[in-house]
Amino acid sequence: MSRLSDANVALAKDIIRRYPRPKSALIPLLHLAQEQEGWVSDEAMAHLGELVGVTAAEVRGTCTFYEMFKLHPVGKYMVNICTNIACQLLGGEELLHHAEQTLGIRAGGTTNDGLFTIEDVECIAACTEAPCIQVNYRFGLRLTHDDFDDIIAALRAGNTPEKLITANPGEVIPSHGTLGLSRQVMTEVQTTHIVAPEQVTEAPVWLATSSKDS
Amino acid sequence: MATGQYVPHAPGYVDSPGEKIVTSRFVYDDSYTLERYEATGGYEGFKAALQKAPDDVHSITRDATLLGRGGAGFPAGIKWGFCPDDVWPRYLVVNGDESEPGTYKDRLLMELDPHQLIEGCLIACYAIGLTQCFLYVRGEMAVAQQRIADALNEAYAKGYIGQNVLGTDFSVDIVLHWGAGAYIVGEETALIESLEGNRGMPRLKPPFFPAAVGLYGQPTIVNNVETLSNLPWLMNNGADKYKEFGSETSPGTRMFAVSGQVKRPGVYEVEQGVTTYEDLIYGNDYCQGMLDGRELKMFVPGGGSAPWLFPEHVKLPLEARPVGAAGTMLGSGAIVIMDDTTDAVKACLRIVRFFARESCGKCAPCREGTSWEEKILQRILDGHGRPGDLDLLLDIGDNISPGPYPVAGFEAEGLEPVPFPPRQTTICPLGPSSVAPITSALRRFRHEFEAKIAAANETSVEVIA
Incomplete structure (x- = not known):
């Protein structure tokens, strides 16, 4: 719907400086756009193209390869239910079916109130804790159908569900688009020596000195 | 330190007897903080490495036969040696895009001990002259990204990363990068494409392997999270001590995620080649047998890509060679157990x-x-x-x-x-x-x-x- 805000443009420029070539920042920047809007719009992609110096079509080319980027609005909470082999063995498909029944939507759909989108996803790396889900990429492990209902009820009430694991205890579950709640910080001074590869022609100084010694 | 216990603050990890090379801090509920890390020998391996010549640090890794833990099992020390002598700069890309069905060990290492991974990166960069490292974390792992971001900020503030680290002439930058949901990006050339901002499609190799022609066409080392997490212990204890664990061709320990229809599924760190599938599935210190007393029908021995094994194979040791000779692979250490009710x-x-x-x-x-x-x-x-x-x-x-x-x-x-x-x-x-x-x-x-x-x-x- 819109281009990046001024604050996010500043952040985007910070991120671009960390890479020897600007296009490398594209995936983090697409996440930033998704963080701002909850999805990635055409305008956002065009804006990112301007920022890293590629066409809007190239941005779209990258964006459409990756499943996490949504090209249309989705729910405030993305509920990803794993049905891959380890979860399938312990009730992942039944949990997905329960979620579909409870929320009244099929996998891929969004509830009418715009709160929940559910997806039938591939392995999310919590196989010993099957069946598992992620809500905006926060884990819920070994869930019963009642646990699932509790999570949905807590989110509807605006609370952090007890069954979801956050980096620090009791942290809020941010809206869809925000991943980690903290960012790596690199100052302009710290990034001054990150340059395009063609600007570097010599071995780093500590290797050069050590070979002289030996 | 309790053993054989479920660790509540590290859901999925189960402590077990034996030397813990990469999971030693998982039993602490603040394992991911710099405070805990430094109190338990953190960054000592890196400091020890800085006292040595870079070539010596490389030699220790080669001598230890530290095998890559991503799936292919290629020795890290040998891979490092494939960089052409006079092409600069060289980059390090950390493969944290773990998404093979059944696999999760890298996620725990990133969430529960991010400083150990950072220290491993620093040691690798010092040894082979890598000036910038990209830590590529799977997009879906929000908690890991947050913990790594915090850890990197702390490590920069403490002077472990940056220019003239700890007063030496070693300088390096580590940048947190994250993906957006594509399994194939775990393949090293696809990972590089993705890091260049492109669609994550693999490049044709041979002739050019990333160590020679990688990120931006420069020599690039791509190492798995678990591989790098071994380096701090290795620098502290040396290659000989490392080889006391595991077998001759597969020294050290490995993390195995055992999931499916067993009584106590979990991620276990065990010695390679010494422990067998049978120990993991039926052992009291491990999974304690099949769920509800049912019979084993088949199991995935090393991630979704691995051909299945059957009950007569449970005595195979957890080691790349014998498992490979049997017609499958140890792969990413993901074991999925299926019982006789499985279709x-x-x-x-x-x-x-x-x-x-x-x-x-x-x-x-x-x-x-x-x-x-x-x-x-x-x-x-x-x-x-x-x-x-x-x-x-x-x-x-x-x-x-x-x-x-x-x-x-x-x-x-x-x-x-x-x-x-x-x-x-x-x-x-x-x-x-x-x-x-x-x-x-x-x-x-x-x-x-x-x-x-x-x-x-x-x-x-x-x-x-």
């Missing part, structure tokens, strides 16, 4: 569906073949199987991976086993991986497929013209 067709379909969904679309045999495989298996499962379907499945598989496919269980039929890896008509191993569950299931449980097809054809309604 072989359904399990096979679910793994094939994964590869069909995750095929990047670059090579036709995989792009077309994996979705045909999925459709055929789906119709067999749904009761619409056709008489020629099993031959068709094998034919499609042969198109992706020509010739005999490695499948354990040949011995029982008096045949020579076909060792891993399979041949491929594709750039990367994703397509051939989709053939593994099909050939495994068909060799052992063909009757289950045939019964479903026969039932489908008995109940067909005659069409009245």
Whole structure:
């Protein structure tokens, strides 16, 4: 719907400086756009193209390869239910079916109130804790159908569900688009020596000195 | 320190007896903080490395035979040596895009001990002259990203990363990068494409491997999270001590995620080559046997890409060579246990569906073949199987991976086993991986497929013209 805000443009420029070539920042920047809007719009992609110096079509080319980027609005909470082999063995498909029944939507759909989108996803790396889900990429492990209902009820009430694991205890579950709640910080001074590869022609100084010694 | 216990603040990890090289801090509920890390010997390995010449640090890694933990099991020290002598700069890319079905060890290492990984990166960069490191974390792992971001900020503030680290002439930058949901990006050349801001499609290799021509065409070392996490311990204790654990060809420990129908599934760090599948599945310190007293039917020995193993194989040691000789692979250390209530067709379909969904679309045999495989298996499962379907499945598989496919269980039929890896008509191993569950299931449980097809054809309604 819109281009990046001024604050996010500043952040985007910070991120671009960390890479020897600007296009490398594209995936983090697409996440930033998704963080701002909850999805990635055409305008956002065009804006990112301007920022890293590629066409809007190239941005779209990258964006459409990756499943996490949504090209249309989705729910405030993305509920990803794993049905891959380890979860399938312990009730992942039944949990997905329960979620579909409870929320009244099929996998891929969004509830009418715009709160929940559910997806039938591939392995999310919590196989010993099957069946598992992620809500905006926060884990819920070994869930019963009642646990699932509790999570949905807590989110509807605006609370952090007890069954979801956050980096620090009791942290809020941010809206869809925000991943980690903290960012790596690199100052302009710290990034001054990150340059395009063609600007570097010599071995780093500590290797050069050590070979002289030996 | 309790052993054999579930660790509540590290859901999934189960502490077990024996030396812990990479999971030693998981028993602390503040394992991810710099405070805990420094109080338990953190950054000492890096400081020890800085006292040595870079070549010596490289030699220790080579001498320890530190095998890559991502799946292929290539020795890290040898890989490091493949960088051409006079091409600069060189980069390090950390592969934290873990998404092989059944696998999770890197996520725990990133969430629970991010400083250990950072220290490993620093040691690798110092040893082979890498000036910038990109820590590529899987997009879906929000907690890992947050913990690593915090850890990097702390490490920069403490002077472990940056210019003239700890007063030496060593300078390095580590940048947190994260993906957006694509399994194939775990393949090292696809990872590099993705890091360049492109669609994550693998590059053709040989001739150019990333160590020679990688990120931006520069020499690039791509190492797995668990591989790098071994380095701090290795620098503190030396290669000889490292080789006291594990077997001769696979020294050290490995993390195994054992999931599926067992009593106590979990991620265990065990010695390679010494422990067997049987120990893990039935041992009291490990999974404690099958769920509800049922019988083992088959198991995935090393991630969704690995051909299945069967009950007669449980005595195989957890070591790359014997498992490879048996016709499968230790892969990413993901073991999925299936009991006798499991429908072989359904399990096979679910793994094939994964590869069909995750095929990047670059090579036709995989792009077309994996979705045909999925459709055929789906119709067999749904009761619409056709008489020629099993031959068709094998034919499609042969198109992706020509010739005999490695499948354990040949011995029982008096045949020579076909060792891993399979041949491929594709750039990367994703397509051939989709053939593994099909050939495994068909060799052992063909009757289950045939019964479903026969039932489908008995109940067909005659069409009245």
